[in-house]
Amino acid sequence: MTTGNSGSVIEGEQMMTTSTAETRQEKIALVHDQLIAQMESLVTSEDWLAFLTLASRFHNYSSNNCLLILAQCPDATRVASYTTWKTFGRGVRKGEKGISILAPCRYLAAEDSSKTEEGPKWKMKGFKIAYVFDVSQTEGDPLDEGTVTALLEGSAPEGMWDLLCTLIERDGYSVRRADCGAANGSTDRAAREVVVAPHLSDAASVKTLAHELAHVRQTGDHFSATSRSLSLSEVEAESVAYIVCNSFGLSSAPYSIGYVAGWAGGDIEVVKHTAAWVVKEAHRIIEESEEIRASLASAA
Secondary structure (H helix, E strand, C coil): CCCCCCCEEECCEEECCCCCHHHHHHHHHHHHHHHHHHHHHHHCHHHHHHHHHHHHHCCCCCHHHHHHHHHHCCCCCCEECHHHHHHCCEEECCCCECEEEEEEEEECCHHHCCCCCCCCCCEEEEEEEEEEEEHHHEEECCCCCCCCCCCCCCCCCCCHHHHHHHHHHHCCCEEEECCCCCCCEEEECCCCEEEECCCCCHHHHHHHHHHHHHHHHCCCHHHCCCCCCHHHHHHHHHHHHHHHHHHCCCCCHHHHHHHHCCCCCCCHHHHHHHHHHHHHHHHHHHHHHHHHHHHHHHHC
8 A cells, every 4th residue: 555645653643744835835746646657557447447346345435535535445345434443443553654645724713714604614625635544454343244135147236226216206207118120228219219229138137237327427518529539438438337337236347347448549538427427326326326225125
């Protein structure tokens, strides 16, 4: 693990350097350089899939912070701050180095300092360095990891099809199984319809449905046919499907790798914008799915 000048733990406490504003800016600049270097590596299919895999584990982190975690601790599986780990009954081991991420600076302007019915209004200004630690850097109480189900080849995670259908229908589209010619699925914006080929296995069906849900979410000027290539649209949709499927415990790597091979053509701006949208949209789908599950469980 390479961490540079990140935080460390001494005698059970995280060392948070209280340096001058100039030094803080230098640290932010170093982290920014690390972010750009990691972003530049994502033009290959292998590195892009490594990024997607890590992003599937961290639903609450931006694409930039996922890139920073990948750069410093590529094998990270669960990260949290020093304080958060304490709430789980775990402590960061003495001498461990923190993983540097960027956290927005929040403040209350003078005119917003009094409470209202909605509470104080926070404003954002710039970023600061914050530190998180992977579970492998901690010790203490065992974590409740939940039930992990080993999926049989060709099967799909229980309830995944219904959850994705619900999200697609919420967006005003219908879902049906029908022949799609040479494709496994299609999204018809004019008819507001998603079609999935009937010959697919359960696992392939839900992967395809996640892919088509991403197409449904590709809206706005940024996703107009005149400003974007069809191949990039497909890479984005498959990348979202890869993250969503991984979050459900279904690996789509054997199929997805073909979609992203040589995808960026070395264009760092394509990487930057694609990574930001893919991570944001995939995490939104995962969060919405979890909300539906929680609602169904409480109603049962």
